[in-house]
Amino acid sequence: MTQIIDGKKIAHEVLTECESEIAELKQQGITPGLAVVLVGEDPASKVYVNSKVKKCSELGLHSEKIVLSKDATQEEVLAVVTRLNEDDAIHGILVQSPPPPQIDEEAIVRAIDPAKDVDGFHPENVAKLALEDSTGFVPCTPAGCMRLLQASGIETSGAEAVVVGRSMIVGKPMALLLMARGSDATVTVAHSRTKDLVEVCRRADIIIAAIGKPEFLTADFVKDGATVIDVGINRVEDPSTKKGYRLCGDVSYEEVAAKAHAMTPVPGGVGPMTIAMLIKNTIKAARQRGELL
Amino acid sequence: MTQIIDGKKIAHEVLTECESEIAELKQQGITPGLAVVLVGEDPASKVYVNSKVKKCSELGLHSEKIVLSKDATQEEVLAVVTRLNEDDAIHGILVQSPPPPQIDEEAIVRAIDPAKDVDGFHPENVAKLALEDSTGFVPCTPAGCMRLLQASGIETSGAEAVVVGRSMIVGKPMALLLMARGSDATVTVAHSRTKDLVEVCRRADIIIAAIGKPEFLTADFVKDGATVIDVGINRVEDPSTKKGYRLCGDVSYEEVAAKAHAMTPVPGGVGPMTIAMLIKNTIKAARQRGELL
Numbered sequence: 001m002t003q004i005i006d007g008k009k010i011a012h013e014v015l016t017e018c019e020s021e022i023a024e025l026k027q028q029g030i031t032p033g034l035a036v037v038l039v040g041e042d043p044a045s046k047v048y049v050n051s052k053v054k055k056c057s058e059l060g061l062h063s064e065k066i067v068l069s070k071d072a073t074q075e076e077v078l079a080v081v082t083r084l085n086e087d088d089a090i091h092g093i094l095v096q097s098p099p100p101p102q103i104d105e106e107a108i109v110r111a112i113d114p115a116k117d118v119d120g121f122h123p124e125n126v127a128k129l130a131l132e133d134s135t136g137f138v139p140c141t142p143a144g145c146m147r148l149l150q151a152s153g154i155e156t157s158g159a160e161a162v163v164v165g166r167s168m169i170v171g172k173p174m175a176l177l178l179m180a181r182g183s184d185a186t187v188t189v190a191h192s193r194t195k196d197l198v199e200v201c202r203r204a205d206i207i208i209a210a211i212g213k214p215e216f217l218t219a220d221f222v223k224d225g226a227t228v229i230d231v232g233i234n235r236v237e238d239p240s241t242k243k244g245y246r247l248c249g250d251v252s253y254e255e256v257a258a259k260a261h262a263m264t265p266v267p268g269g270v271g272p273m274t275i276a277m278l279i280k281n282t283i284k285a286a287r288q289r290g291e292l293l
Numbered sequence: 294m295t296q297i298i299d300g301k302k303i304a305h306e307v308l309t310e311c312e313s314e315i316a317e318l319k320q321q322g323i324t325p326g327l328a329v330v331l332v333g334e335d336p337a338s339k340v341y342v343n344s345k346v347k348k349c350s351e352l353g354l355h356s357e358k359i360v361l362s363k364d365a366t367q368e369e370v371l372a373v374v375t376r377l378n379e380d381d382a383i384h385g386i387l388v389q390s391p392p393p394p395q396i397d398e399e400a401i402v403r404a405i406d407p408a409k410d411v412d413g414f415h416p417e418n419v420a421k422l423a424l425e426d427s428t429g430f431v432p433c434t435p436a437g438c439m440r441l442l443q444a445s446g447i448e449t450s451g452a453e454a455v456v457v458g459r460s461m462i463v464g465k466p467m468a469l470l471l472m473a474r475g476s477d478a479t480v481t482v483a484h485s486r487t488k489d490l491v492e493v494c495r496r497a498d499i500i501i502a503a504i505g506k507p508e509f510l511t512a513d514f515v516k517d518g519a520t521v522i523d524v525g526i527n528r529v530e531d532p533s534t535k536k537g538y539r540l541c542g543d544v545s546y547e548e549v550a551a552k553a554h555a556m557t558p559v560p561g562g563v564g565p566m567t568i569a570m571l572i573k574n575t576i577k578a579a580r581q582r583g584e585l586l
Contacts, residue, residue: 124416127423157486172469172472179484186481186482186487186488187481189480193451194451195452203496
C-alpha cells in the first residue's frame, strides 16, 4: 500500500504548533506580524496574498496587506519595504513574486531586512542555509518538503536523494537541506542538462520533483519503494471539467503511486505546507526579534 | 595512457594571464594589493602566508603581511581588518586560517568587506556563488579545481560528478560550481554518512576527493576512464625519507592512475592552483573597485 503523504493534515499539525507558539509569544507581549506586499493585479498573486493574510488572521497574527498599483516604481516599492523594515509591529516581510517588469525583484529582496526575510531569499539567508546556520530563514517550499518527509517517517540519513531542478527557490535549497548535518542524505542535483535522467532518478530513495512540466516524471523514473515529493503545480487543459482545466504535478500520479512507498498528491501535498512554513518563519522572526530586545 | 593533470603548469598559465591583467591595471594607475593577516605562529600557516606574499612580489602586486601575536585579542584582529577595509591600496584581504582559539574566525570573516574577501568565505560571497552571481569571489581551492578541469579539456556538461566531502571550504562550493549553468554537471555530494560510497563514486565521470584521509579512495571507487581531482594533502609517516614523512592525497595514486582517464598528483595538482586563484581573485577585486570609482 502506497502511503499518500497528506499535506493538508501535516500543514494543519504545523499550524497547531504555531497556535501554541503564538499564544506563548503573546504572553510575552509580542504579537507576530506579517506584511505582504503585492505590486499589480496578477490574479494568481492576488489569490496567494489573500490566502496568506486570511491564515494570519485565523491564527491571531497581526498582518498587513499593502497593494501597490501595477505602475508602481522601484522607488515606491523600496519606500514601502524601508517603512516595513522600521515597523516594530512587523516581523516578516514578503513581496509577492513575480512583480511587474519595471521592478528589479532582486534589488527589492536585498532591501528587506534579513531578519524579516521570511521568504528566505535574501543573500544573507541563502548564505546561512549553505553554512548550516540555523538562525536563518529557509525558503518555505523546500522547508515544507523537509517537514513532509519528517512527518511521514521517511529516513533521510544515508538515503539517496535526487532533486530534479536547480533553482534557488526550490532545487538548490532543497539539496542543501538534505545534505546538511542531521539530514545526512547523499544528494544528487539533476536538471535539464542531465544525460540519463531516468537512470539518475531510479537510484533515488527520495525524489524531489521540481521540474515545472506536467506529469513529466513517469513510473520508469521511480525505483520500487521510493518516496516521491511532487513540488510541481501545473494547469492542464481538460474540457471534461467545469473550469476547462485541471491541476496536476510534475509526477504522473497514478502510475507512480503504484510503485512508490510514499508520495504526495497534487493538490494537497506540498502546496498547503508553503503557507504553514511562512507562518512558522514569521513566528521565528518574532521570537528572534524578542530575544534581541 | 592516463593524463596526469599538471597543476604546476596550469597554475603557471593562470599566473601568466595574471601578469598581463596586472600590466593592464597598472596602465590605468591601479596596482592590485593583497593583505595577508597571520595571527600566531603556526608553522604551516607561516609557510602559506610567506609563499602568498612572495608570489605577489614576483608578479609586481602590492602586498602587506600583518603578523599579530598568538595572544592577540578579537578586538585587535578586528581593528586590523577595519583598517584594511578602509585602505585604498588594499583590494584583497585574507586572514590565514586557523587562528588561535581565542579568535572567533567567523566574526572576523564577516568583518571583511565582501568586495575585498578574496578567500570567498564571507556570507555575501557564499550567497553569490549559490545565486550564480559572477561578481562574487569563489573560494580558491574549488575555483582551482574547476580551472584544472577546463584546462585539461574535461567536459563537465552532462557529466556525472561526485564530490566527496560537504565542507564550505571545498565540498559545497565545488558542488555549486559544477551544477551551475554553463558547467551543467549532474552533481552528487557524498560524505561520511553516505551508505555505499564505493558504488556512488563508481558512477562518476568526475570525482572530486576532499575527504581528509590519506589514500582513502582506492581503485575500486573509480570507473574506468573517470577523471579524479584529489584535493587532499596529508602527511604520512615514512621512515625511508629524510624528513620521516611524505605527502600524499586522499586518493591511492598508483592504482587509481591505472584506471583513470585523467587525475591530479599530490603534490603538484590542486595545491599550486590555490595561490594562482588567490592572485586572480585579487586582480578581480582591484578591477571591480576600479570600475566603481
